[in-house]
Amino acid sequence: MASVAEESQRPRAARRRGGGSIIPALPAAAGLVAFFLVPLLVFAVYSVLTAGLYSVSGPLTLDAYGEAIASRVNRTLAANSAVIGLATAAVTVAVALPIAYWLRRSARRLRIPVVFLIIASMFASYLVRIYAWRTVLGSNGLINDGLRRLGLIDEPLEFLIYSRFAVTVALVHIFLPYVVLVIYAAMAPLGAGLFEAARDLGASSRTLWRRLILPLMAAPAASAFLFVFILSASDYVTPQFLGGASGVTLGVQVQVNFRTLGNYPVAAATSFLMMAAFLMCYLLSALVLRALRLHDIRFVN
Amino acid sequence: MRPEPLPRVRLEEVTHRFGDVTALDGVSLDVREGEFVTLLGPSGCGKTTLLRIVAGFERPTEGRVILGGEDVTRTPAHRRPVNMVFQRPTLFPHLDVFENVAFGLRIAGVSTEEVRARVGDALRLIRLEGYEGRRNYELSGGQMQRVALARAMVNRPKVLLLDEPLSALDLKIRLEMEAELRRVHRETGATFVYVTHDQREALALSDRIVVFNEGRVEQVGEPDRVYRNPASPFVARFVGDSNVIAVEVTPGDTVRIAGRAMPAASDGIAEGAAWLVLRPDVVRLSAPGSGTGLRGVVRDVSFRGTGHTYRVEVGGLPDPIKAEMHEGGTFELEDEVELGWDPAASPLLPRTPDEP
Amino acid sequence: MERTQRSPFTATVTALSLLFLFVPIAVVVLFSFHSTGGLSFPFRGFSLRWYEEVFSSPEFREASVNSLIVATATAVVTLLLGTLAAYGLSHSRSRLRAPLALLFFLPLTLPGLFIGLSLLVLFTEVQIDASLATVTIAHLVYVFPYFLLVSLAALNRLDVALEEAGADLGANSWLVFRKVTLPQVWPVLVGASSLAFALSFDEFIITFFVIGADSTLPMFIWSTLRRTVNPSINAISSLLLLVTLLLFVISFVLTFRRGRKRRGVIGGEELMEQALAGDAIGGRT
Numbered sequence: 001m002a003s004v005a006e007e008s009q010r011p012r013a014a015r016r017r018g019g020g021s022i023i024p025a026l027p028a029a030a031g032l033v034a035f036f037l038v039p040l041l042v043f044a045v046y047s048v049l050t051a052g053l054y055s056v057s058g059p060l061t062l063d064a065y066g067e068a069i070a071s072r073v074n075r076t077l078a079a080n081s082a083v084i085g086l087a088t089a090a091v092t093v094a095v096a097l098p099i100a101y102w103l104r105r106s107a108r109r110l111r112i113p114v115v116f117l118i119i120a121s122m123f124a125s126y127l128v129r130i131y132a133w134r135t136v137l138g139s140n141g142l143i144n145d146g147l148r149r150l151g152l153i154d155e156p157l158e159f160l161i162y163s164r165f166a167v168t169v170a171l172v173h174i175f176l177p178y179v180v181l182v183i184y185a186a187m188a189p190l191g192a193g194l195f196e197a198a199r200d201l202g203a204s205s206r207t208l209w210r211r212l213i214l215p216l217m218a219a220p221a222a223s224a225f226l227f228v229f230i231l232s233a234s235d236y237v238t239p240q241f242l243g244g245a246s247g248v249t250l251g252v253q254v255q256v257n258f259r260t261l262g263n264y265p266v267a268a269a270t271s272f273l274m275m276a277a278f279l280m281c282y283l284l285s286a287l288v289l290r291a292l293r294l295h296d297i298r299f300v301n
Numbered sequence: 302m303r304p305e306p307l308p309r310v311r312l313e314e315v316t317h318r319f320g321d322v323t324a325l326d327g328v329s330l331d332v333r334e335g336e337f338v339t340l341l342g343p344s345g346c347g348k349t350t351l352l353r354i355v356a357g358f359e360r361p362t363e364g365r366v367i368l369g370g371e372d373v374t375r376t377p378a379h380r381r382p383v384n385m386v387f388q389r390p391t392l393f394p395h396l397d398v399f400e401n402v403a404f405g406l407r408i409a410g411v412s413t414e415e416v417r418a419r420v421g422d423a424l425r426l427i428r429l430e431g432y433e434g435r436r437n438y439e440l441s442g443g444q445m446q447r448v449a450l451a452r453a454m455v456n457r458p459k460v461l462l463l464d465e466p467l468s469a470l471d472l473k474i475r476l477e478m479e480a481e482l483r484r485v486h487r488e489t490g491a492t493f494v495y496v497t498h499d500q501r502e503a504l505a506l507s508d509r510i511v512v513f514n515e516g517r518v519e520q521v522g523e524p525d526r527v528y529r530n531p532a533s534p535f536v537a538r539f540v541g542d543s544n545v546i547a548v549e550v551t552p553g554d555t556v557r558i559a560g561r562a563m564p565a566a567s568d569g570i571a572e573g574a575a576w577l578v579l580r581p582d583v584v585r586l587s588a589p590g591s592g593t594g595l596r597g598v599v600r601d602v603s604f605r606g607t608g609h610t611y612r613v614e615v616g617g618l619p620d621p622i623k624a625e626m627h628e629g630g631t632f633e634l635e636d637e638v639e640l641g642w643d644p645a646a647s648p649l650l651p652r653t654p655d656e657p
Numbered sequence: 658m659e660r661t662q663r664s665p666f667t668a669t670v671t672a673l674s675l676l677f678l679f680v681p682i683a684v685v686v687l688f689s690f691h692s693t694g695g696l697s698f699p700f701r702g703f704s705l706r707w708y709e710e711v712f713s714s715p716e717f718r719e720a721s722v723n724s725l726i727v728a729t730a731t732a733v734v735t736l737l738l739g740t741l742a743a744y745g746l747s748h749s750r751s752r753l754r755a756p757l758a759l760l761f762f763l764p765l766t767l768p769g770l771f772i773g774l775s776l777l778v779l780f781t782e783v784q785i786d787a788s789l790a791t792v793t794i795a796h797l798v799y800v801f802p803y804f805l806l807v808s809l810a811a812l813n814r815l816d817v818a819l820e821e822a823g824a825d826l827g828a829n830s831w832l833v834f835r836k837v838t839l840p841q842v843w844p845v846l847v848g849a850s851s852l853a854f855a856l857s858f859d860e861f862i863i864t865f866f867v868i869g870a871d872s873t874l875p876m877f878i879w880s881t882l883r884r885t886v887n888p889s890i891n892a893i894s895s896l897l898l899l900v901t902l903l904l905f906v907i908s909f910v911l912t913f914r915r916g917r918k919r920r921g922v923i924g925g926e927e928l929m930e931q932a933l934a935g936d937a938i939g940g941r942t
């Protein structure tokens with residue numbers, strides 16, 4: 001029944017300005033090529049060179065990769081990194097969703113102040129946060145001290161500090177504001193009309209999450225998840241201060257290999273193996289989203 | 302004598318306030334089974350608020366909502382046996398047309414085969430078979446609104462609520478969609494409650510029209526009645542776009558208007574102040590000469606394809622008189638004309654002497 | 658009128674999360690005023706001794722000055738190169754747009770560890786000695802995508818019609834930029850470079866690798882952390898917090914200024930949403 005009039009109702013594309021030159025962007029591009037791409041390239045070459053002490057030399061070899069893969073220590077550390085990364089990513093995304101929903105659908109006049117607070121919390125320095133959590137989670141720290149005074153425990157809780165738990169808590173603290181803002185921004189197109197339409201069709205609150213919010217947020221949530229996963233899995237500072245023996249990650253090992261042991265090729269190889277793993281995660285995520293038909297959501301009107 | 306069947310929708314003394322603003326004031330209304338009722342009025346008159354109260358998106362400050370005999374005032378929206386078509390289609394962007402239409406059925410746990418059958422019927426109803434796999438960005442505005450209609454109807458709601466569903470569409474599509482809506486209403490026999498500010502639409506679609514003004518019902522009746530016998534100056538101006546003129550009723554079926562005496566149908570109206578309702582299509586313009594009509598000058602002419610619309614300035618009247626003529630000669634700007642009308646088609650309404 | 662939905666669950670989560678985010682920081686600040694050297698309750702009185710200790714430390718002063726230098730350099734260079742890049746990307750239909758955008762935003766996806774290491778390797782190979790300059794270069798690579806994200810969102814949001822009107826009245830590109838684009842967009846640019854300053858001032862992860870003998874404030878904190886644990890660290894941290902918070906407030910006010918909603922002026926909320934949702938990257942092709 002498509003009539004002539006219907007055809008003319010196609011969504012109009014936004015007008016794009018053109019006619020300008022791309023040249024102003026080139027100086028920055030040159031800088032990034034010189035100080036981002038080239039270094040990565042050189043680093044990649046390092047991974048296939050022979051190791052000397054704090055130096056590299058020819059001939060080309062894949063020994064570094066072999067060593068990195070074969071190492072049992074690396075496998076444990078990789079597992080640690082993965083666990084910390086997944087836990088951090090999962091917690092931040094899981095917490096960010098309700099917060100973003102509240103900001104969008106319930107907050108009213110509190111919305112702007114709370115968003116402001118969340119953005120403000122992003123600028124507490126990285127090291128300051130790690131230090132803060134050490135004092136909060138330590139054996140004489142805020143939590144243990146408080147619990148002891150309340151008479152709830154006699155001995156300090158061990159798992160709180162120098163553990164993967166502590167590393168995860170600190171990393172969540174670091175990444176939560178960012179993830180909240182990303183998910184909050186991504187929820188912008190979900191107008192009241194969408195929610196009302198769903199409720200009108202019989203959706204309870206639980207159904208609303210299952211059939212409307214989560215599918216629509218799948219792509220941005222996956223993107224945020226990956227971002228947090230990659231950055232927290234490769235973090236090398238937090239584990240050093242809060243991880244103890246069980247919380248060491250691959251990032252720490254890379255750093256140790258490079259600075260302490262002077263084994264450049266292995267450090268490089270491990271780094272690139274990590275990057276390859278991350279790339280596979282991106283691909284996997286894209287495939288899953290595509291399979292679920294959640295990858296090309298476009299909001300019209 | 303057979304008892305009156307239960308109204309499908311009953312509103313009892315519904316009042317709704319937003320802060321100090323009263324959107325609805327003691328509205329009571331019955332909608333009969335299978336009727337097509339339109340809530341008509343200007344923006345801000347409360348009609349959309351009332352619809353949303355029936356849907357369950359707002360809880361009335363006072364009053365009750367009863368659907369098919371059951372008091373649903375406290376029932377949340379997602380548990381009411383009504384469905385709504387919104388002003389903007391708001392199709393779910395992550396689902397294709399089929400899954401959009403099936404949404405309510407899936408929530409209700411309907412079996413896969415039945416879902417397929419009912420969605421197929423719904424798509425046939427709106428004449429979009431074959432569009433099952435399309436996504437929202439692959440549809441035009443009119444198509445999206447039709448899918449929204451199917452998405453609501455497929456649940457077989459007792460009452461379908463429509464909130465100005467055609468206002469976002471271009472005129473040509475709107476006219477086509479009006480025909481579609483009438484057809485769907487006929488074929489399904491459902492009860493439709495429709496909201497619009499477009500009186501032409503209301504007249505074309507409805508079994509009954511409820512005219513709203515500032516939170517109150519001014520008139521309820523069949524389109525014909527509301528059009529020809531408005532209950533108040535507001536309804537006259539809003540629905541028929543009529544000329545509403547302050548006159549004095551004098552003995553012998555006459556009125557004094559603009560200093561002249563003209564014949565009028567004054568049964569039921571006391572002598573004294575009154576409003577004369579002159580529909581533009583009732584006013585006749587002629588060349589000056591007979592002396593039986595009001596004298597005026599044409600100040601505006603617009604051509605409408607089917608005829609001309611004139612605005613004639615008449616001495617002694619504050620506003621120009623609108624006249625629509627389809628035949629009987631044309632007039633031009635600044636022409637002197639005489640206006641006449643059939644008194645039987647021009648009702649009188651009571652007026653308090655200092656009403657503006 | 659946006660209709661709202663009551664939701665006690667999500668409200669609770671939000672409240673608890675805000676506590677989670679701020680309590681540890683508040684504790685750090687609180688104990689920076691501790692009269693004793695202890696870091697746990699009970700709190701035994703206020704004192705400014707740790708601040709005195711910190712301010713009297715020459716290493717602290719030197720590190721702070723270094724951080725200031727690097728951050729200022731980073732902010733200025735980012736402002737220049739970033740504004741040019743944002744302008745180029747938003748005003749051109751060149752086929753290079755997509756690959757360039759990819760290049761610009763790639764550092765965001767790469768952990769600092771790799772950026773730092775590869776830069777160190779490069780500097781070693783090319784025999785550039787580690788210095789504040791190498792640190793600045795590293796900071797530029799790190800900070801650039803953030804600046805671009807914000808400024809590109811703003812430039813994309815501008816009403817094309819205004820610029821076309823300017824051109825129609827006889828102005829060339831440079832004049833249009835100076836007289837039409839810039840007046841609308843300068844608060845966002847300054848806000849974004851304030852952001853760049855703050856990010857650079859705080860940076861540790863990459864700095865760790867490319868720094869030489871000079872110290873920046875975060876490096877100073879790190880080395881202090883390894884040596885002692887007393888409230889002097891709290892004092893330094895609080896000072897750092899104060900500076901970054903101040904910068905953030907400036908950045909926020911400038912970037913999200915609602916002001917008078919003249920046609921073409923960017924509204925605060927949509928700008929942030931676009932920036933974060935990556936609208937800046939895709940533009941509207």
